[in-house]
Every structure is written in C-alpha cells, then in structure tokens.
Amino acid sequence: MSNDPRRIGPHDLGGLLLAEGEKPIDRDEHDFAYWERLVDGLIYVLGAKGYPADTAAFRRAIESLKPEDYTNLSYYERWAASAATWCTELELVTQAELDAKMAEIKARQTAGDAS
Numbered sequence: 001m002s003n004d005p006r007r008i009g010p011h012d013l014g015g016l017l018l019a020e021g022e023k024p025i026d027r028d029e030h031d032f033a034y035w036e037r038l039v040d041g042l043i044y045v046l047g048a049k050g051y052p053a054d055t056a057a058f059r060r061a062i063e064s065l066k067p068e069d070y071t072n073l074s075y076y077e078r079w080a081a082s083a084a085t086w087c088t089e090l091e092l093v094t095q096a097e098l099d100a101k102m103a104e105i106k107a108r109q110t111a112g113d114a115s
Contacts, residue, residue, distance in 0.1 A: 032076075036076040039080045039083070042080075043058070043083060046086075046087075051086075051092070052086065058079070058082045061081070061082035061089075062078050062079070062081070062082045064085070065081060065082075069081070084098055
C-alpha cells in the first residue's frame with residue numbers, strides 16, 4: 001500500500017487527515033433501517049449457502065466501486081452493491097434480472113407503495 005493519498009483507493013483512508021469539508025465517521029449507535037437489516041440478512045444467507053467461499057470476494061467488490069460511488073454510498077449501500085456484483089459474477093442472478101427488479105421497486109415507490 002502506498003502512503004501517497006493520490007495512489008490509494010477511497011476505502012483505504014485510515015490515518016489520513018480529513019480534507020476540508022469532509023466529515024469524520026459517525027460512530028454513534030443508531031437504529032438500522034429495515035432495508036439495512038435485509039442487506040445484512042442477504043449477506044448472512046449467502047454465507048450460509050456457501051457463498052462466498054472466501055469473504056474477500058465481498059471486500060474486493062466493495063473496493064472495486066468507483067471512488068465517487070464508494071464515497072457517496074452508505075455502509076449498507078456498499079454491501080448491497082457488493083452483493084449485487086458478486087451474485088452476477090457467480091451467475092446466481094443476471095444484471096437484466098436485477099435491473100428489472102429495481103425498475104419494479106422504483107415504480108412501486110413512485111406509485112406510493114413502498115412494500
């Protein structure tokens with residue numbers, strides 16, 4: 001790993017000083033949103049089914065996010081993105097199937113039914 005901030009990924013910032021306008025990590029306890037619990041459950045179920053065989057796969061998928069995506073996504077959004085990437089790589093689901101489900105969810109939300 002390089003100590004040069006220009007050569008490290010957005011996930012590898014431990015020990016660096018915050019840039020102007022950046023906020024420190026919020027370490028306060030908080031309640032989890034329902035969708036965050038679902039993401040956590042998804043990761044647990046995948047693990048129980050033997051996916052991943054190596055937990056480094058999730059980390060690799062998170063670390064491969066574009067820097068702006070990594071910075072703008074919340075912790076569980078990163079995990080959801082990682083799970084999606086990973087499940088498509090394993091061919092458990094296709095990108096087209098994920099895209100269709102996302103469109104369905106967005107249409108329900110637009111209609112006012114978040115179920």
